[in-house]
Amino acid sequence: MTLAERHNTILELLKQRGSILVSDLAEILKVSSVTIRKDLTLLEEKKMLYRTHGSAILINPYINDRNVSEKEKLNPEEKQAIGKAAASLIIPDDSIIIASGTTMFFLAREIRPSDHLTVITSSINVTSILARQHNIDIIQLGGLVRNSSVSVVSEYAVKMLENFSCSKLFIGVDGIDPTYGLTTTNLLEASLNRAMIQAAQKTIVLTDSSKFGRRGFGKICGLEAIDQIITDDKVSPLIVKDLEERGIEITIAPQLHKTQDSI
Incomplete structure (x- = not known):
């Protein structure tokens, strides 16, 4: 097998699996681990994969903070479907927490309670959307406003949450890693999210499959702290199986245009 053929095989395997161990590649390609590491280095230099300890993945797993206006344009159809599925879980006279994140905007736009609803949120945009409805009581958490997310973070917001107990938390994330857990790009926001988890009976993660x-x-937090994930139909079946085996309920939100096309 030539160098080019070996590289094509490595990339094809990564597309199928998402990640692969150096030892597995060496066995499949019948070459040494040293040769595989050299191959991965060359492919990483071409920005075709990302090397981790003892393995390779198709994309760089580390995420930089981006402005909310930029994030809102990413995967809007998926986020709308996820928001609609999440809104259907809200029951009459419910008390919920909505964290920050652009998927939360899509959730807020889908919330139309027929009865009274209480919402605690750190997101100023979510408050702006929900404040138009007379039967929703909104508790806006206070603190320093993050310009990139238009949401508040502070120890004061954490202290406020100690006085509440809600049925559900709807939370967005910047990343979900099977070994590392849920992450965001800001430490203060991560701290506030942990306090939200403590204040809710059920934690529901809203995320598109790119995360x-x-x-x-x-x-x-680790994956053991969450109860349910609502995502889109582009998520890998292998990821779904792994999460379900961990006891996490997975909801695949059908996209609206796909539902209409099938009718």
């Missing part, structure tokens, strides 16, 4: 296998700077 799986990614990592932000600040760790929120």
Whole structure:
């Protein structure tokens, strides 16, 4: 097998699996681990994969903080479907927490309670959307406003949450890693998210499939702390199986245009 053929095989395997061990590649390609490491180095230099300890993955898992206006343009159809599926879980006279993140905007736009609803949120944009409805009581958490997310973070917000107990937390993330857990790009936000988890009976993660296998700077919690994930139909079946085996409920939100096309 030539160098080019070996590289093509490595990339094809990564597309199928998402990640692969150096030892597995050496066995499959019948070459030494040293040769595989050299191959991975060359491919990484071409920005075709990202090397980790003893393995390779298709994309760089580390995420930089981006402005909310930029994030809102990413995967809007998926986020709308996820928001609609999440809104259907809200029951009459519910008390919920909504964290920050652009997927939370899509959730807020889908919330139309027929009865009374209480919402605690750190997101100023979520408050702006929900404040138009007379039957929703909103508790806006206070603190320093992050310009990039238009949401508040502070120890004061954490202290406020100690006085509340809600049925559900809807939370967005910048990354979900099977070994590292849920992450965001800001340490203060990660701390506030942990307090939200403590104040809710059920933690529901809203995330499009692009966040799986990614990592932000600040760790929120391990996967054992969450109850349900709502995502889109582009998520890998292998990821779904792994999460379900961990006892996490997975909801795949059908996209609206796909639902209409099938009718």
